[in-house]
Amino acid sequence: MTSIVRIAVLTVAASALAGCSLFSQTPDAGRRDEIRSTVPYGMAIVTAESKLSGLGFACTRRGGNYLDESGTTRSAEHFLACEERPGVVSFACLNRDQVTVVEREGVVSGIEVTRGPSCTQPDAPNRSAPYRARYE
Numbered sequence: 018m019t020s021i022v023r024i025a026v027l028t029v030a031a032s033a034l035a036g037c038s039l040f041s042q043t044p045d046a047g048r049r050d051e052i053r054s055t056v057p058y059g060m061a062i063v064t065a066e067s068k069l070s071g072l073g074f075a076c077t078r079r080g081g082n083y084l085d086e087s088g089t090t091r092s093a094e095h096f097l098a099c100e101e102r103p104g105v106v107s108f109a110c111l112n113r114d115q116v117t118v119v120e121r122e123g124v125v126s127g128i129e130v131t132r133g134p135s136c137t138q139p140d141a142p143n144r145s146a147p148y149r150a151r152y153e
Contacts, residue, residue, distance in 0.1 A: 042112065042132055042133060043132055044114045044130050044131065044132040048114060048130075049130045051072070052069075052072065052114075052116055052128070052130050053128060053130070055068050055069075055071075055072060056068050056069060056116075056118060056125060056128060057125065058124075058125050058126065058127075058128070059124050059125060060124060060125045061123060061124055061125075062095075062097065062118065062120045062123055062124060062125060065097065065118050065125050066097055066099075066118075069097070069099050069116060069118070073101055073102050074099040074100060074101055074102065074114075074116060075099065075100055075102050076097045076098065076099040076100075076116075076118075077097070077098050077099075078095070078097060078098075079095075079096055079097070079098045080093065080094050080095050080096065081093075083096060083098065083117045083129070084117075084129070084131060085117075085129045085131075086129050086130065086131055091129075093119045093120070093127070095119075095120040095121075096117055096118060096119045096120055096127075097116075097117070097118040097120070098115070098117055099115065099116040099117070099118065100113055100114075100115050100116075100135055101113040101114040101115070110134045110135060111134070111135055112132055112133060112134050112135070113132065113133070113134075113135045114130065114131075114132050115130075115131045115132065115133055115135075116128065116129070116130050116131075117129040117131075
């Protein structure tokens, strides 16, 4: 590969990655309200996951650290990490709404709605099927 082509490729890649920071880092207030009303505290976690899938999110089961809406690192033994599925195929980073649903005793005990860059394409919506089978 010639050095000119290499420079062009690197410039395009750097621009695509840097573009994430140009978009709003705050979810739309209406979207945040929609998510919170659809997934209220006390809802069964498997139902919450299904509801979020209906709103266009792909969720994975996790434990450990996550960021709350203020950017503070929190920790939970069990939570759903959900990311808005892209509407189109993209090879660049995109800012997407992200939802963290904290679970306690099988129900929603916390919900954080944030927005941030994602450079990966989520899998199909039933990524957490093993989780569903374990708790249904």
